[in-house]
Amino acid sequence: MARERKYTDEDLFHATKQMIIADGYEAFTFSKLASVLNVSRGSIYKYYENKDELISEFLMYEMxxxxxxxxxxxxxxxxxxxxxxxxxxxxxxxxxxxxxxxxxxxxxxxxxxxxxxxxxxxxxxxxxxxxxxxxxxxxxxxxxxxxxxxxxxxxxxxxxxxxxxxxxxxxxxxxxxxxxxxxxxxxxxx
Amino acid sequence: MARERKYTDEDLFHATKQMIIADGYEAFTFSKLASVLNVSRGSIYKYYENKDELISEFLMYEMxxxxxxxxxxxxxxxxxxxxxxxxxxxxxxxxxxxxxxxxxxxxxxxxxxxxxxxxxxxxxxxxxxxxxxxxxxxxxxxxxxxxxxxxxxxxxxxxxxxxxxxxxxxxxxxxxxxxxxxxxxxxxxx
DNA sequence: TTATTAAGTGACACTAATGTCACTTTCGAT
DNA sequence: ATCGAAAGTGACATTAGTGTCACTTAATAA
Structure with missing residues (x-):
């Protein structure tokens, strides 16, 4: 169908969790997350419109x-x-x-x-x-x-x-x- | 000697406290603080070189x-x-x-x-x-x-x-x- | 009254992050 | 092999914040 993903939702949520626990909500940026996941920032926008959306999805997953x-x-x-x-x-x-x-x-x-x-x-x-x-x-x-x-x-x-x-x-x-x-x-x- | 200050250290520390309690360290900016105090951002730089310096002074005061x-x-x-x-x-x-x-x-x-x-x-x-x-x-x-x-x-x-x-x-x-x-x-x- | 001095301003150049999008890559189905 | 589709990229324009500084303002000591 399409090409393989470089990172799973789990990868993404795991990185998000570490970053949020370490530095809090405000310090979380797509730039940092992308560099942790070794992908371009643009690719994250394929799944989440912005930081609030990503974090709210992450919280759903955790809860x-x-x-x-x-x-x-x-x-x-x-x-x-x-x-x-x-x-x-x-x-x-x-x-x-x-x-x-x-x-x-x-x-x-x-x-x-x-x-x-x-x-x-x-x-x-x-x-x-x-x-x-x-x-x-x-x-x-x-x-x-x-x-x-x-x-x-x-x-x-x-x-x-x-x-x-x-x-x-x-x-x-x-x-x-x-x-x-x-x-x-x-x-x-x- | 010189002109009167528009805000005291207490004013500044009070506003800082409110902002930090509400939104945390990362969300604190000179821009927001200046607008709360109704002064220009530039004037705060007369007393503190940057956010870390201001917040460390605030913490000293509180402790x-x-x-x-x-x-x-x-x-x-x-x-x-x-x-x-x-x-x-x-x-x-x-x-x-x-x-x-x-x-x-x-x-x-x-x-x-x-x-x-x-x-x-x-x-x-x-x-x-x-x-x-x-x-x-x-x-x-x-x-x-x-x-x-x-x-x-x-x-x-x-x-x-x-x-x-x-x-x-x-x-x-x-x-x-x-x-x-x-x-x-x-x-x-x- | 005026000279001095600290307080305050706002414009400027800079940095870091955002959001978008045309483009390229890579997979599998046909 | 080649086409469709989702994955991924990187360049671009934009926004929000930073740090600096020449300049203006207002108190007061002389």
Whole structure:
């Protein structure tokens, strides 16, 4: 039919992810991306009209991947089992945090494809939130989670902890178990 | 002596802060700043050679302000009293988080002033860290803080919590007391 | 009043990125 | 072999930001 592509969508999204995690939304340019992929800038315009469109497609791809993996987690165990599973999972997927933070940075766009993607992304976001909400509900039903603390705070805490910078290079296992301990029973001895 | 200035350093740093918090380091330009301050771009070059220099000066100013205020806190009470005081303080200064995150984003510069500021900033950072470390030590001495959890994790958790986005608009007082509760005694009932 | 001096301006040359498009390449189907 | 179609290129015009500088403006000390 036509000639072979020099790079797959996966290549492109992978490079995009690295660049965005390293330098943020504004620093991302077609010029840099093209040079990373060893293609001409012009060829990227064959698939994406501009940076907003490319990034919104990338975010769709990432969110999809994350939600699929999350859905594949074993939901049969009791709350404690799921808590351990989910914390570990979130730390494995720790860059999802930097990814979702990009969403609100996409400016109000002129092109339909971008706006469609943005609204789909917020649906994904709600979807994800509801899944985690279900998990918190389970904890409340089993009387493990304190009832007087709002769900938004609980989820916020859990998600925010994955972004704590481990400046001092504490080993991953100790790092995660310490955080799990604080989330469960706090910093205090008593 | 000479004509009056149209804007003070404070004006300039305030505008810079707003712009950086809203859109990040890369999106900051002299053009936008000048138009916010209603002056010509050229006049800003009278004081700062370029964006890196301006932002490094801004960060110095912010860190100084933060450390002064922190030093003014009452350090006489027991751990519990100081814990409450410090958490409240950190929430009041919640944008310090976005500010310190800018520091590593300043590229390796050619000008001496920028490099000097960067090294002073890392001194400030160490200074701040040591202050908080002292606070954690107190908690350990009073046997309030769990001894087996590394200080880096404890401080990381405390600092990260101020950045949790309160999407659902939970009232500030409830928000802070919930977070304090989790940090102290965890999410779990038992 | 006027000389001095710092503050501020806007035009100029430069750089880096954008978006477009006619053109070339390479594949497979006919 | 050759044609159609998608992939890829590089040159061009455009836009947005940078850094510089001769010049104008306005305060004030003499």
């Amino acid at each position: 999809n991947r994350f939600l699929k993996k999350f859905n594949d987690l074993d939901k049969s165990g009791d709350f404690q089992t799921q808590f351990d599973l989910i914390i570990t999972f979130i730390f494995e997927q720790s860059n999802i945090h930097q990814v979702v933070e990009i969403i609100p940075q996409i400016p109000i766009s002129t092109t339909k494809r971008v706006e469609d993607n943005k609204s789909k992304l917020s649906e994904y976001y709600v979807d994800m939130y509801e899944q985690f909400q279900g998990f918190i509900e389970l904890g409340r039903k089993e009387n493990v989670i304190k009832n007087h603390i709002p769900t938004a705070v609980l989820l916020g805490m859990i998600f925010q902890t994955i972004a704590i910078p481990n400046h001092f290079g504490i080993p991953q296992a100790e790092w995660i178990s310490s955080i799990k301990e604080i989330l469960s029973h706090g910093m205090f001895e008593k | 100084n302000r933060f450390l002064k205020k922190f030093n003014d806190l009452d350090k006489s009470g027991d751990f519990q009293t100081q814990f409450d005081l410090i958490i409240t303080f950190i929430f009041e200064q919640s944008n310090i988080h976005q500010v310190v995150e800018i520091i590593p984003q300043i590229p390796i510069s050619t000008t001496k002033r920028v490099e000097d500021n960067k090294s002073k900033l890392s001194e400030y950072y160490v200074d701040m860290y040591e202050q908080f470390q002292g606070f954690i030590e107190l908690g350990r001495k009073e046997n309030v803080i769990k001894n087996h959890i590394p200080t880096a994790v404890l401080l990381g958790m405390i600092f990260q919590t101020i950045a949790i986005p309160n999407h659902f608009g939970i009232p500030q007082a409830e928000w802070i007391s919930s977070i304090k509760e989790i940090l102290s005694h965890g999410m779990f009932e038992k």
